[in-house]
Amino acid sequence: MTEELQEDFGKFLVSRPYQKWKLFDETKMIGDYLCFKATTFRTVTNPKGKVIKYDYTAWYSPQLPYKFGPAGYGNLPGLIIELQGEGFTYGVKKIQFYDDAEKKENEMPSFRKLKLISDEEFEALAAEDEKRRQIRKD
Numbered sequence: 061m062t063e064e065l066q067e068d069f070g071k072f073l074v075s076r077p078y079q080k081w082k083l084f085d086e087t088k089m090i091g092d093y094l095c096f097k098a099t100t101f102r103t104v105t106n107p108k109g110k111v112i113k114y115d116y117t118a119w120y121s122p123q124l125p126y127k128f129g130p131a132g133y134g135n136l137p138g139l140i141i142e143l144q145g146e147g148f149t150y151g152v153k154k155i156q157f158y159d160d161a162e163k164k165e166n167e168m169p170s171f172r173k174l175k176l177i178s179d180e181e182f183e184a185l186a187a188e189d190e191k192r193r194q195i196r197k198d
Contacts, residue, residue, distance in 0.1 A: 070175075070185070078135040081118070088119060090141045090152070095119035098136055104183065107190040117144045124155070 084097040098118045105111050118129060122138040129140025130150035143150045177185075 079116075079133060081136055083136075090119060090121070091155075093121040093123050093141055095121045095141050096138070100133075105187070107187045107194070114146060118142070 079100040079102070081098040081100050084099070086097040088095055088097075096119070098120060099116065100118070101113055101115050103111050103113050116133065118133060118136060118140045119142040120129070120136040120138040120140045124139035124141075125137070126139045127136060128134045129136070130143050133140060133143055139152075139155075141152045
């Protein structure tokens with residue numbers, strides 16, 4: 061999976077492995093869509109070397125057979141309509157489909173000018189940036 065990230069130290073395309081999801085039979089309606097629950101986690105090493113685990117819950121709908129979602133999360137058997145993490149929730153307000161003529165006007169911007177880096181390289185850059193910020197504070 062490739063995700064565009066904008067941080068104080070630059071804008072990058074980051075290549076990350078797909079999440080491994082645990083799928084549940086639990087459902088809820090979000091708007092007109094029957095959604096199913098899935099959970100995953102991500103670990104990050106902070107600048108002090110401590111490994112932190114972040115848990116995420118996604119609600120996806122197989123009625124929308126697209127393996128996408130917010131914040132680079134996806135690879136489920138349907139569009140992620142809601143994504144919950146620690147301290148945040150992303151949700152869909154409106155789903156609109158375009159015909160091909162309209163789609164060309166609303167295409168995603170080209171990422172060709174951005175540098176493609178691995179998830180590990182991005183985390184190293186983020187840790188280095190955090191160290192620089194700590195030095196400035198001291």
